[in-house]
Amino acid sequence: MGVSEASVIDGKAVAAGVRERVAGEVAELVAEHGVKPGLATVLVGDDPASAIYVRRKREACAEVGIESFHHEPSADVAEAELLALLTRLNADPAVHGILLQLPLPGHLDADTMTLAIDPDKDVDGLHPVNAGRLMQGREGLVPCTPAGVIELLDHSHTELSGAHAVVIGRSNLVGKPLVQLLLARNATVTTCHSRTRALAAVCREADVLVAAVGMPGLVGADMVKEGATVIDVGTNRTDSGLVGDVDFEAVRHRARALTPVPGGVGPMTIAMLLANTVRAARRQLEHK
Numbered sequence: 001m002g003v004s005e006a007s008v009i010d011g012k013a014v015a016a017g018v019r020e021r022v023a024g025e026v027a028e029l030v031a032e033h034g035v036k037p038g039l040a041t042v043l044v045g046d047d048p049a050s051a052i053y054v055r056r057k058r059e060a061c062a063e064v065g066i067e068s069f070h071h072e073p074s075a076d077v078a079e080a081e082l083l084a085l086l087t088r089l090n091a092d093p094a095v096h097g098i099l100l101q102l103p104l105p106g107h108l109d110a111d112t113m114t115l116a117i118d119p120d121k122d123v124d125g126l127h128p129v130n131a132g133r134l135m136q137g138r139e140g141l142v143p144c145t146p147a148g149v150i151e152l153l154d155h156s157h158t159e160l161s162g163a164h165a166v167v168i169g170r171s172n173l174v175g176k177p178l179v180q181l182l183l184a185r186n187a188t189v190t191t192c193h194s195r196t197r198a199l200a201a202v203c204r205e206a207d208v209l210v211a212a213v214g215m216p217g218l219v220g221a222d223m224v225k226e227g228a229t230v231i232d233v234g235t236n237r238t239d240s241g242l243v244g245d246v247d248f249e250a251v252r253h254r255a256r257a258l259t260p261v262p263g264g265v266g267p268m269t270i271a272m273l274l275a276n277t278v279r280a281a282r283r284q285l286e287h288k
C-alpha cells in the first residue's frame with residue numbers, strides 16, 4: 001500500500017522566492033555601500049547551449065539588480081589570454097563574482113582556469129579552497145545546484161537533523177558538496193555511486209533521497225521508502241523530452257514530497273548563483 005500522493009515541490013516558486021530575497025539584499029547593499037553587486041560572465045567560444053545558459057544568467061542578474069559584465073573570448077583563445085582575463089577580473093573591484101561557463105574548448109583545462117579564479121569571487125563554488133571551506137564548515141561559496149537542493153528540502157519542511165540522507169552521485173559539482181551540506185545540517189549521510197552494491201536496498205533506507213546521476217528511470221518505487229522526500233537532480237534529454245533520474249509517476253505514490261523534472265532543481269541553480277553573487281559582494285565590501 002502506498003501513502004497518499006506525494007506533494008510536488010515547486011522549484012519555480014521556490015526559486016522565485018530566492019530571487020525576491022536576493023533583490024531585497026541587492027537593494028540593501030546599494031543603500032548601505034552605494035555599490036551594485038557585479039557578476040562577470042565568461043563564455044569561451046560559441047557553443048549554442050552554453051550561450052543560452054549564460055544569457056539566462058545575465059537576464060536573471062538584471063532582474064534582481066545585479067550588474068553583469070560579459071566577456072566572450074573566441075573558441076581558439078590562448079590559455080595565457082584567458083588566464084590574463086581572469087586575473088583582470090580578480091582585480092576589478094566592480095566584479096564580485098566570476099562565472100566561467102563550462103565546458104571549455106578541448107585545448108583549455110577547466111581545472112587550471114578554475115584555480116585561477118579568486119576563491120572569494122568563485123560564485124560556482126568549484127575552487128578547491130571553497131570545497132575545503134565547505135568540508136571544514138567554514139564560510140565560503142557553495143556550488144549552486146546542491147545549495148538549491150537544500151533550499152528545496154527546507155521549503156518542503158523536510159527534517160534533516162538525524163535523518164538518513166542518501167545521495168546517489170559523487171561529482172565535485174553536485175554529489176560531494178551536497179553530502180557536506182547535508183552533514184552540516186546533521187543528517188546521517190550515505191554516498192552512492194556507480195560501484196555501490198545493492199543500490200536499491202541502500203536507497204530504501206533513506207528518509208531523504210537525492211539522485212544526481214544522469215540516468216533516466218534509475219530510481220523506481222522499489223528504491224524509495226514510504227514517506228521519504230525525493231529530490232531529482234538528473235537532467236536527461238530523451239525523445240520524450242527532458243526527464244530526471246527518478247520515475248516520477250511510480251515514486252509519487254510512495255514519497256512524501258518529490259521534485260519534478262523540469263521545474264524542480266533546475267530553476268534553483270540560477271537563483272542560487274544570484275544569491276552567491278550577493279554573498280560574495282557583501283563579504284568583499286565588509287572585508288575591504
Ligand code: NAP
Nearest residue numbers: 145169170171174193194212213214233234235265266269
Ligand atoms: P557526473 O559528474 O556525470 O556524476 C554522475 C555520478 O553518478 C557519478 O558519481 C557516478 O558514479 C554516478 N553514477 C553513474 N552511474 C551510476 C549508477 N548506475 N548507479 C549509481 N550511481 C551512478 O554528473 P553531475 O555533474 O554530478 O550531474 C548529475 C546529473 O545532474 C546529470 O543528469 C546532470 O545533467 C544533472 N545536473 C543538473 C543540474 C540542474 O541544474 N538541475 C545541475 C548540475 C547537474 P562514479 O563516480 O562512480 O562514476
